Amino acid sequence: MADDIKILVVDDEPAAIKNAERALKAMGFDVEGALGGKEAITKMEQNNYSLVLTDLKMPEMDGLTLTGWIRKSRPDTGVVIIADYPSQDTIKEALALGVIDYVPKPFTPAVLTDVTHRALKIKGKVYVEEKPREEFTPSMLNELDRAIKEYKKKPGSSIPALQRAQEIVGYLPPEIQKRIARGLNISPAEIHSIVSFYAFFTMKPRGDHLIRCCLGTACFVRGIEAILNKLKEVLKIDVGDTTEDRKFSLETVRCLGCCAIAPVMMVDEEPQGALTPKKAVSVLNKYAPVGMEEAHPEEVGIIEEKE
Amino acid sequence: MQRLTIEDLKNIKEKHKATFALREGGYRAKVTVHMGTCGITVGAKDVMDALINEVKKNGLKDVTVGSAGCAGLCGREPIVTIEEIGKETIKYCDMNAEKMRKIVVAHLIEGKPVEDYALPHQKDLPFYNLQELRVLQNIWFMDPESLEEYIARDGYQAAAKALTQMTQEEIIKVVKDSGLRGRGGAGFPTGLKWEFASKVQSEVKFMLCNGDEGDPGAFMDRSVMEADPHSVIGGMIIGAKAIGAHQGYIYVRAEYPLAVKRLQIAIKQCYEAGLLGKNIFDSGFDFDLEIYQGAGAFVCGEETALMRSIEGKRGMPRPRPPFPAHKGLRDKPSVLNNVETLAQIPLIILNGAEWYKSIGTEKSTGTKVFCLAGAIKNVGLIEVPMGIPLRTIVYDIGGGMRGKKKFKAVQMGGPSGGCIPESLLGLPVTYEDIVKSGAIMGSGGMVFMDEDNCMVSVAKFFLGFTTDESCGKCVPCRVGTRILLDILTDICEGRGKEGDIETLEDLCKDIIAASLCGLGMTAPNPVLTTIRYFKDEYEAHIKDKWCVAGVCRDLCTFFIDEKLCKGCLACLRACPSKAIVGEKKKPHRIIQELCVHCRSCYDSCKFKSIKVLPAAAREASEAELLQLAGVATPTGV
Numbered sequence: 001m002a003d004d005i006k007i008l009v010v011d012d013e014p015a016a017i018k019n020a021e022r023a024l025k026a027m028g029f030d031v032e033g034a035l036g037g038k039e040a041i042t043k044m045e046q047n048n049y050s051l052v053l054t055d056l057k058m059p060e061m062d063g064l065t066l067t068g069w070i071r072k073s074r075p076d077t078g079v080v081i082i083a084d085y086p087s088q089d090t091i092k093e094a095l096a097l098g099v100i101d102y103v104p105k106p107f108t109p110a111v112l113t114d115v116t117h118r119a120l121k122i123k124g125k126v127y128v129e130e131k132p133r134e135e136f137t138p139s140m141l142n143e144l145d146r147a148i149k150e151y152k153k154k155p156g157s158s159i160p161a162l163q164r165a166q167e168i169v170g171y172l173p174p175e176i177q178k179r180i181a182r183g184l185n186i187s188p189a190e191i192h193s194i195v196s197f198y199a200f201f202t203m204k205p206r207g208d209h210l211i212r213c214c215l216g217t218a219c220f221v222r223g224i225e226a227i228l229n230k231l232k233e234v235l236k237i238d239v240g241d242t243t244e245d246r247k248f249s250l251e252t253v254r255c256l257g258c259c260a261i262a263p264v265m266m267v268d269e270e271p272q273g274a275l276t277p278k279k280a281v282s283v284l285n286k287y288a289p290v291g292m293e294e295a296h297p298e299e300v301g302i303i304e305e306k307e
Numbered sequence: 308m309q310r311l312t313i314e315d316l317k318n319i320k321e322k323h324k325a326t327f328a329l330r331e332g333g334y335r336a337k338v339t340v341h342m343g344t345c346g347i348t349v350g351a352k353d354v355m356d357a358l359i360n361e362v363k364k365n366g367l368k369d370v371t372v373g374s375a376g377c378a379g380l381c382g383r384e385p386i387v388t389i390e391e392i393g394k395e396t397i398k399y400c401d402m403n404a405e406k407m408r409k410i411v412v413a414h415l416i417e418g419k420p421v422e423d424y425a426l427p428h429q430k431d432l433p434f435y436n437l438q439e440l441r442v443l444q445n446i447w448f449m450d451p452e453s454l455e456e457y458i459a460r461d462g463y464q465a466a467a468k469a470l471t472q473m474t475q476e477e478i479i480k481v482v483k484d485s486g487l488r489g490r491g492g493a494g495f496p497t498g499l500k501w502e503f504a505s506k507v508q509s510e511v512k513f514m515l516c517n518g519d520e521g522d523p524g525a526f527m528d529r530s531v532m533e534a535d536p537h538s539v540i541g542g543m544i545i546g547a548k549a550i551g552a553h554q555g556y557i558y559v560r561a562e563y564p565l566a567v568k569r570l571q572i573a574i575k576q577c578y579e580a581g582l583l584g585k586n587i588f589d590s591g592f593d594f595d596l597e598i599y600q601g602a603g604a605f606v607c608g609e610e611t612a613l614m615r616s617i618e619g620k621r622g623m624p625r626p627r628p629p630f631p632a633h634k635g636l637r638d639k640p641s642v643l644n645n646v647e648t649l650a651q652i653p654l655i656i657l658n659g660a661e662w663y664k665s666i667g668t669e670k671s672t673g674t675k676v677f678c679l680a681g682a683i684k685n686v687g688l689i690e691v692p693m694g695i696p697l698r699t700i701v702y703d704i705g706g707g708m709r710g711k712k713k714f715k716a717v718q719m720g721g722p723s724g725g726c727i728p729e730s731l732l733g734l735p736v737t738y739e740d741i742v743k744s745g746a747i748m749g750s751g752g753m754v755f756m757d758e759d760n761c762m763v764s765v766a767k768f769f770l771g772f773t774t775d776e777s778c779g780k781c782v783p784c785r786v787g788t789r790i791l792l793d794i795l796t797d798i799c800e801g802r803g804k805e806g807d808i809e810t811l812e813d814l815c816k817d818i819i820a821a822s823l824c825g826l827g828m829t830a831p832n833p834v835l836t837t838i839r840y841f842k843d844e845y846e847a848h849i850k851d852k853w854c855v856a857g858v859c860r861d862l863c864t865f866f867i868d869e870k871l872c873k874g875c876l877a878c879l880r881a882c883p884s885k886a887i888v889g890e891k892k893k894p895h896r897i898i899q900e901l902c903v904h905c906r907s908c909y910d911s912c913k914f915k916s917i918k919v920l921p922a923a924a925r926e927a928s929e930a931e932l933l934q935l936a937g938v939a940t941p942t943g944v
Contacts, residue, residue: 156619156637159602163561190620197621197778199603200561212562216523217718217754218680220768223910254605254772255523256562259680259752260345260381260687269564273348 010054023109037061056083148183206249216255218262230277247288310581323459343377351385357404361411376446376534382686433703446534454576457537465653470590478549484660486672491645494738503632504550512552513641518559521605522721525752527676528646532566536573542649605776624824667693671737681754698732712757720749723829725836745836761858762841767795769833784827787818801861803849853921864924869894871916878908
């Protein structure tokens, strides 16, 4: 694994550091951030980093100056430039300083991890090529490859192919997206652009049962919000997340077209209508135990209004 | 099944007509369980199982059992229809397995219909007798998975006529003369669209069906695809011939699994029967049809975005011209029609333009399917003649608001539409008249709102939708709707300030003028119409910090009017923060410090004893509250 590999991300924008951290930590790297060249040098004097990803334009000390310092003082450390709109001259200068690569902003996590892998390989680090996670069984991947082969015959079938892939794997993490891209012979960026555009696709693993809460107008008018809040409370997750035991995933959908029986949620492919918060919980209990609110004891002498 | 010829169609029709007439089929009664999504959700499958078991158990060999689509009155599902020779047809509603068993014994064996469970006769129900069924004529009666039943109801006769007896020009002329306008919302004349595409010279053309019903609150396309898939296919075959296309796609939302399944079955049946594929009806005309499942993006209902999506790309719209009739899917001439539009086509070809025009108004001919949803009593699916006044739909067909609440507005056209207030209920339902109100006809969703709905929140709800669904390509839509949403959120959360309404109006005009596609151009409509008709609510939110409907948590104080409270404990039990104290049969009281303003008590009270006061009232003393509850009215009311 990548345990012994430390990466330093240098940028004057905290958000940019956070983005890079998120992508690289997901790959198992030890990542630290530095807000500017000076802080980076301080950190490098105390620690050994395999790779530095740095922005170019930063106040106090810019990326090129930092790269110069690294070349001289820490020759074993690789440098990758991350920059918005670098000029040809800057790139030439950076390459002359021996940087491994440069990534234009904005970048997708897939691009960043790709570049990182390549850079580490060049630097001779013993980082093992990404291997499919254990959860993808060989039979699953075989089925996926077979399906992709079928879709390759038809032009413009990347969406159906992704739908099928999600059916097989359950979700579409970067490695699966890349596998599909390779199989269909289109760029991973294009596949990613589709996955990130359509609400149907998810890059997070889903639970055994998918709950889709309808946020349509009719459901809104009939009080879906209270139900959604109840579900979040009972399942202890937010929209878009999966419970710890991987039993349920909670998502919202714009309209299920079952407005007559609003408010509605769909569990897997079964719409469940005329919900109240209490009823929603009891519906889930049919799929897997989530606990139940104790009902208030019925009081006597209440006249229900009849229509 | 072998390939069908026109002669076969006639034979099947004759043969199955017999089954429908019951007598010749050897049956004395037919029981239909309505199995649309709405019915299945509330237990139609259990009812069906109980029915089949009970019929078998009692050896009722002269009773035939079948399924059909939604019976229209979705709020009363599961619904079961029993037809008997020589007797009135009876519909049973709110069914369950136990009731079904009882009905089989009482109605079918003993011959005594169970009045308690039955709907009043259709002729006496305004919900049914004010409707004019054309598109929905098959839905209530036909098994959607049976090609024979469809053929018996004149199915594919129109396609046969169009393919073997009519030229392209003749088909287009009939559709143009009928005055049919696109039922997707904008109302572009269908015949004209076909004419444009037919005149373009190209080897390859595409006939497309838009089943990406994205408007929240609309479900008529789902119902048609689920219950009458063959009518849509029939319409597509005719359209394909008219424009000269040999390949078609039906684009369906992935959120409609049952519709996808039924369409798949129908397409398979058609290929087996030679109604799709090569040389249909030996006319020499080829047409291939495929289903394309969407992946959850509202903007894909826009035609250029939908075509991009079928190409397997991000569903982003592009500027027009070139129009799809010249350069559409894969840059080939393409026609995209809505599900309901296509389902009308076979009827027009079969019965002629004059018949079609015989109802409706001069510029909006024929019928329109609407979905009634929200705070209305009779939620469901209806088909009415164009030109019917809105008031008739609300109070006669819809039966007024639930729980005798007061009507506040009807939202038409989804996120692109607007809210129509009580004062405009006299408007006839036509494309031209609805537009005058600031709303649009839309695809047919009508969501009703009563006095308990806050109109600012409704506008905020729709803007939340459009900001989420904006594809991000053009700035006015992407950034503009975001700013609208921010201002509306501020107003709803008590940060509204003088001048906000004017800023909203200004910004709306800019977004309409500068957006690239229909999504952005119409996104401000919900804001503009709510400001136009419910300005007092906006002002009460901004100036008085008061949400009169008690929806915006930060802008209301709940207070129990002791004179009206019966001490039933309902609100006390409903309160999640234990802020209500009191004993049985004695007036309750809300402890303001503990109240989280969730409105649970307000909704649970059957005696209207809970009042909504301005946010400032939280600090007031009991005596002041009492006084406020009696006299206070918001600014502008």
